[in-house]
Amino acid sequence: MENIIIQDEIEKHDVQRYRFKVLGSMPHHEEQNSEPQDVTPAPDNTTSTAPKTAENVEGGFVEELLKRSDELSSNIIKFQMQIEKQEADFEQRLKEEVTREKALSFQEGYDKAKADLESSYQTIVETFEHSNQKLNDKLNELEKGYKKTEKELANSAIEIAEEIIKKELTQASSEIAVSLAKNLMSEVQKANHVTLKVNPDNFQALEAIYKENEKITVETDDAISKGGVILLSESGNLDGTISERLAKVKHLLKDS
Structure with missing residues (x-):
């Protein structure tokens, strides 16, 4: 391939070697100004350095890509660890809340059952006292009736005895x-x-x-x-x- 610039006129031109930039690190304004000049490098210099420059660019791009990949992996691992920590904290708080609610529910149930038992016990005591009072009143009433009946029976017995004695007296x-x-x-x-x-x-x-x-x-x-x-x-x-x-x-x- 022939050079565009004639060898005899090469001294009249400012010819510099083109440097490739890494795409991930290249600023936007540099991309606009990075168009190569319409200059043909010297045959002996350009031909010998072009392969090495391409290899350097490709190696830098791969290295930058690997670096970014490592950073992304590290961030993913950190994010995953953070999620796991948050899940562990959430699970611990959930267990604490469940334990607290269980204890609160048990105490509430215990207090309610205790209040119900005390109310039932008081009702039973009042019912027993009322029944006992009725029994005592009935017993007193029966005792009065028994005493009255006892006296009546005794008087009746005396009257009967008098009649028997009168009958016996007439005979003996x-x-x-x-x-x-x-x-x-x-x-x-x-x-x-x-x-x-x-x-x-x-x-x-x-x-x-x-x-x-x-x-x-x-x-x-x-x-x-x-x-x-x-x-x-x-x-x-x-x-x-x-x-x-x-x-x-x-x-x-x-x-x-």
Whole structure:
């Protein structure tokens, strides 16, 4: 290939070797001014240096590309590590929030269950106290009724006893008088002299028993009902009449 500039006229021209720029690092304004001049280099210089310049440009471009690739990989790794750290922090915060919510929910549930149990317990206590009061009132009412019934039964029993005694007195008043006299005599055994007063209908029965006893005197008294006996002695007087004995029983029942 022939040179455009004639060898004899090469000294009239300013011929410089063209330097290639790396595309990634070349400024925009330099790209506009980087058009080669219309100059043909000297055959011997340009022909020998062109391959080396292309190799240098290609090596620099590859080196810059590798450098940028390393930086990009490093940034990606850093970004990935940052994401992993953020994910770990988020997971830790999530676990803490879950644990806190569990504890809060458990406490709320515990407080609610405790309040419900206390309310139920109070209701049960109030119900029990109300039932217990009703039972006590009913018991008092039954006790009053029992006492009233008991007195009524006792009075009825005394009335029945009086009727039975009256019937027995019409048939066996002397035997009753003798029995009462013996009971009264057992209470004044140390007395020196005793007087027994009885109804005239019972005189013969008691006189037949005590006529040979000098310490005992039997006398009649119309004021004494049949079957009754009154004992007189220096140790004291004892009323063994039927009416008196029934009166004592009634008095005891009334006091009870």
